[in-house]
Amino acid sequence: MAQPVKPARTSSATAQRHRVRQDLAAAAMHLFASQGYEATTVDEIAAAAGVARRTFFRHFRSKEEAIFPDHDDTLVRVGEVLESAEPHEHPLDTVCRGITEVLRMYAEAPEVSVERYRLTREIPILREREIASVARYERLFTRYLLGHFDESAHRDGDDDPLLAEVAASAVVAAHNHVLRRWLRAGGKGDVEAQLDHAFVVIKDTFGTGIGGGRALPAAPPATVSTTGEVVIAVARTNASPAEVMRTIEKALKGA
């Protein structure tokens, strides 16, 4: 069922809030980089952004949060992506679309993201702040996956919370990997395409077990891969058995 449309904040209030947060973040980034993180006070950040100290604390709980102005809004947007997913979409695909929203947050301002990455590498407390922010997305995905295991699988569900958490962490790890590589390359290149590639690799490698019974959308009718001592065959049960068997037999003989 589609979600009812929520009454939006007045757009001017939203724009104002957004502008203040961006100004504070830009001021914090500049001060951290120019005079050092420890030497910078909240008062200085507020003054540089032209607002009062109490305004700073309406937007951020602490100094180390100030350079991450967008995670709160992005978390809300990711939640909306999950809530508005079509019922037929594979839950893992929905989660991949969710984390793509996070990636876009970084990709929208490559220069800012690259500079912030430089700061997070130098200042452990900023790095830890960012790790904690990303953990919030992971918890959201875990809850979503847990609520969307396919009941038609009829399996013992005792391990569902474990599998949901592991699958969510895999998606977030893929995002982190792709994002970090892009940031190290100076924010150049199509990072969203790189993330899509990572999702394909993960599904090919780990994906057969995720989702509790539904075929992954990208799965061909039958695939066989032989790596060293193991042959792995994945087939849709509605594929022709004869065709599947031929493929597997060939792989076994060739091994």
Added chain:
Amino acid sequence: MAQPVKPARTSSATAQRHRVRQDLAAAAMHLFASQGYEATTVDEIAAAAGVARRTFFRHFRSKEEAIFPDHDDTLVRVGEVLESAEPHEHPLDTVCRGITEVLRMYAEAPEVSVERYRLTREIPILREREIASVARYERLFTRYLLGHFDESAHRDGDDDPLLAEVAASAVVAAHNHVLRRWLRAGGKGDVEAQLDHAFVVIKDTFGTGIGGGRALPAAPPATVSTTGEVVIAVARTNASPAEVMRTIEKALKGA
């Protein structure tokens, strides 16, 4: 090659260091719980543990680190587990043994771990500090797995860093899940057995793709599982092809 034995610290110095850290941690836990995290100063923690403020800062960088006295040593011990692994051990199993060391750190003092968990749930900065600590293990595992992909797989290695990071995150997510469940249950029960079970579930579900070509030690000659629209067959290539084919054919017909 076996690592050369490193000269140990004198045991009395090590014991002294350990005792001071434990005393500071106990004092911090007590003060955070009794008078609140914000209201507690480093000076008070040091005084309660009977040491000077500068001694506190020889052991911990900040107030929020004080309740986690064991992560540094555990990280070293986990590194030793990885370095001393036998060459024939599957790298993913080595990593599982590594994270088991982390679990033991919590399991050694259930009451302390449960009380600390309560604090980390109430005080976001402590929770984030712990998340950051666990991220260090994950980075160690990622590097280890990346250095131990089996070259005999002869595959394109471009995605190895991605797969290493995703596999490491899966192992850590399993640990986090089992640990959290145990802490919520008041630290009762055999948590190490629960972690071993989680590893089995993960290997069964996601494990076929991890390891770049070597059979997982627990893999039977051939297994077939049918879940909804997909049949997955995993066979060792040295199993009898006829036997493997019979098993798969049966599964396909039964689906």
